[in-house]
Amino acid sequence: MKIVAQRPESLTPAKFHYCPGCTHGIIHRLVAECIDELNMRENTIGICPVGCSVLAYDYFNFDMLEAAHGRAPAIATGIKRILPDRCVFTYQGDGDLASIGMAEIVHASARGEKITVIFVNNAVYGMTGGQMAPTTLLGQVTTTSPYGRKVEETGYPIRMAELLAINEGSAYISRMSVNNPANVTKTKKSIKKALQTQMKGLGFSMVEILSTCPTNWGLGPMDALKWLEENMIPYYPLGEFKVKEAL
Amino acid sequence: MKKVLMKGNEAIAEGALTAGCIAFFGYPITPSSEIAEYMARKFPLLGGTFVQAESELAAISMVYGGASTGFRVMTATSGPGISLKSEGISFLAEAELPCLIVNISRGGPGLGGIQPAQSDYWQATRGGGHGDFQIIVLAPSSVQEMLDFAMEAFDLADKYRIPVMVMAEGTLGQMMEPVIPREKVTQFIGKPWAINGCKDRKPNIVNTLHLSPEFLEERNHVLGDKYKVIKANEQRAETYWTEDADLVVVAFGLMSRIVKKAVMEVRKRGHKVGLIRPITLWPFPVEHIKKAAETAKMFLSVEISMGQMVDDVRLAVNGKAPVEFYGRIGMIPSPEEIADQIIKLAEREGF
Numbered sequence: 148m149k150i151v152a153q154r155p156e157s158l159t160p161a162k163f164h165y166c167p168g169c170t171h172g173i174i175h176r177l178v179a180e181c182i183d184e185l186n187m188r189e190n191t192i193g194i195c196p197v198g199c200s201v202l203a204y205d206y207f208n209f210d211m212l213e214a215a216h217g218r219a220p221a222i223a224t225g226i227k228r229i230l231p232d233r234c235v236f237t238y239q240g241d242g243d244l245a246s247i248g249m250a251e252i253v254h255a256s257a258r259g260e261k262i263t264v265i266f267v268n269n270a271v272y273g274m275t276g277g278q279m280a281p282t283t284l285l286g287q288v289t290t291t292s293p294y295g296r297k298v299e300e301t302g303y304p305i306r307m308a309e310l311l312a313i314n315e316g317s318a319y320i321s322r323m324s325v326n327n328p329a330n331v332t333k334t335k336k337s338i339k340k341a342l343q344t345q346m347k348g349l350g351f352s353m354v355e356i357l358s359t360c361p362t363n364w365g366l367g368p369m370d371a372l373k374w375l376e377e378n379m380i381p382y383y384p385l386g387e388f389k390v391k392e393a394l
Numbered sequence: 395m396k397k398v399l400m401k402g403n404e405a406i407a408e409g410a411l412t413a414g415c416i417a418f419f420g421y422p423i424t425p426s427s428e429i430a431e432y433m434a435r436k437f438p439l440l441g442g443t444f445v446q447a448e449s450e451l452a453a454i455s456m457v458y459g460g461a462s463t464g465f466r467v468m469t470a471t472s473g474p475g476i477s478l479k480s481e482g483i484s485f486l487a488e489a490e491l492p493c494l495i496v497n498i499s500r501g502g503p504g505l506g507g508i509q510p511a512q513s514d515y516w517q518a519t520r521g522g523g524h525g526d527f528q529i530i531v532l533a534p535s536s537v538q539e540m541l542d543f544a545m546e547a548f549d550l551a552d553k554y555r556i557p558v559m560v561m562a563e564g565t566l567g568q569m570m571e572p573v574i575p576r577e578k579v580t581q582f583i584g585k586p587w588a589i590n591g592c593k594d595r596k597p598n599i600v601n602t603l604h605l606s607p608e609f610l611e612e613r614n615h616v617l618g619d620k621y622k623v624i625k626a627n628e629q630r631a632e633t634y635w636t637e638d639a640d641l642v643v644v645a646f647g648l649m650s651r652i653v654k655k656a657v658m659e660v661r662k663r664g665h666k667v668g669l670i671r672p673i674t675l676w677p678f679p680v681e682h683i684k685k686a687a688e689t690a691k692m693f694l695s696v697e698i699s700m701g702q703m704v705d706d707v708r709l710a711v712n713g714k715a716p717v718e719f720y721g722r723i724g725m726i727p728s729p730e731e732i733a734d735q736i737i738k739l740a741e742r743e744g745f
């Protein structure tokens with residue numbers, strides 16, 4: 148019998164706790180597949196955030212650390228500086244990375260820390276029940292912007308990929324999406340490129356991934372994918388924003 | 395080894411290096427910055443890691459990452475920095491990650507001033523961050539002890555898997571005294587829990603999230619039991635002339651040296667006065683105080699604060715004798731000032 152698909156070695160058999168239609172699970176699998184394909188499982192250290200993916204240490208089958216809210220890039224810095232030949236990555240949501248952890252992510256990028264950041268942008272605080280995030284779209288209804296996000300009160304959604312691409316320390320920055328199979332394939336390629344950028348020692352790397360939160364968007368799984376495509380992609384363009392070639 | 399003249403902040407950094415510390419993560423703040431500067435000069439030559447972090451929140455998080463690899467790592471700051479580091483210290487305590495945290499303390503609250511102070515005593519000994527936890531706190535009183543306690547802090551941290559703080563008044567960081575350097579430490583406790591890649595073993599996880607209420611309670615008991623062992627084994631203090639003392643003065647850090655001078659002077663004048671100098675602020679040397687309370691008629695806590703350690707002295711004396719307080723903040727009480735205070739009390743009480 149020929150095996151055509153199986154669980155990557157970098158994932159444990161534990162069942163994901165994510166809501167039906169949530170794309171966190173797809174992103175976990177892509178990260179695990181890339182680490183398997185690069186043959187780096189035993190050499191990898193992952194850092195999970197505070198957010199819906201806080202339990203990622205149960206799902207990834209390698210050394211894991213769970214961070215304080217927003218501090219993952221600083222923790223990754225501490226690990227990577229001491230163990231420079233390990234593959235160190237953080238997995239962070241948009242509240243974690245673009246709000247409470249804004250200083251840590253900007254400075255990790257500015258210092259050119261040789262780490263990889265998997266940034267899951269779902270335009271909302273998932274874990275705490277759907278409050279407004281710095282990435283929440285204008286007009287989007289959340290529990291703390293119940294009349295829709297208004298510019299006069301809360302300003303504009305932050306485009307992290309573009310923001311970090313400006314830093315000289317950033318070696319690879321992209322924005323991808325997992326809303327359809329073609330984009331899932333592209334996202335995987337981008338994650339692999341980011342991890343390779345790190346292992347080549349070129350500098351900081353981040354893949355921002357547009358992701359769904361059907362539960363807090365109040366949509367079914369299919370409608371959530373459609374909402375992402377029609378609303379998020381126009382504001383958050385996909386593509387590579389920084390690709391530093393070998394030094 | 396031959397004595398060398400050293401500044402307190404340099405001695406603490408040198409002690410850490412001698413103990414095998416391989417990384418420093420910090421953010422500049424007076425009067426602690428020389429520690430960071432010393433490490434910034436040394437580590438590039440020694441092959442260690444120095445990172446000037448974007449904030450104390452980030453610095454302590456780097457320590458969290460660094461300590462999780464099993465190597466000896468440290469940070470140093472002053473009171474306002476410890477306030478920011480409190481988040482990370484709570485995480486380090488629960489994840490049971492050993493590390494050295496230095497507080498070269500200044501006066502608060504708020505931005506306060508850069509004068510030496512002991513007003514971070516509560517912050518240090520009550521954990522400082524959220525949740526039920528403690529850290530070991532050592533209070534040196536000389537530049538030699540700055541070096542020695544930095545080394546000892548790493549040993550205690552590894553032995554109990556706990557963050558250890560060395561807390562010293564700003565003066566101790568800034569002043570110079572001759573110091574005997576120590577032999578370099580080369581043997582370390584194995585750390586099978588460290589995260590460094592799961593080659594030939596099961597993955598390790600460093601985590602502080604416990605969603606099951608039963609497990610959360612269990613974890614708190616694990617920590618609580620560890621703290622009991624530390625309390626039983628690690629209380630340290632120096633005592634002087636307490637056997638016959640009517641009045642026992644309690645003071646820590648550099649302050650204890652000033653008080654010692656005052657106590658000697660007052661004894662010359664015929665008053666039976668003793669001194670207890672807590673070396674571990676946590677665990678507080680309850681046993682030393684209890685023993686003195688069997689015979690002493692009164693205690694006096696002298697601090698560079700509005701009165702913080704005096705709470706612990708009262709708890710330890712446990713109603714056996716009255717406990718008085720004398721302190722200043724921003725200013726350091728002089729030996730004469732303290733002697734006057736002691737004599738006033740002795741005359742009032744008739745001993």
Ligand SMILES: Cc1ncc(C[n+]2csc(CCOP(=O)(O)OP(=O)(O)O)c2C)c(N)n1
Binds near residue numbers: 198199241243244271
């Ligand atoms: C210091 C601190 N503040 C607030 C919280 C509460 N909190 C937990 S998760 C979260 C938001 C997470 O949102 P995001 O990063 O977008 O991740 P998601 O859950 O959407 O994947 C917040 C505010 C916390 N745990 N710690």
Ligand code: SF4
Binds near residue numbers: 164362
């Ligand atoms: S709340 Fe949203 S982000 Fe969290 S698991 Fe559910 S769908 Fe995913």
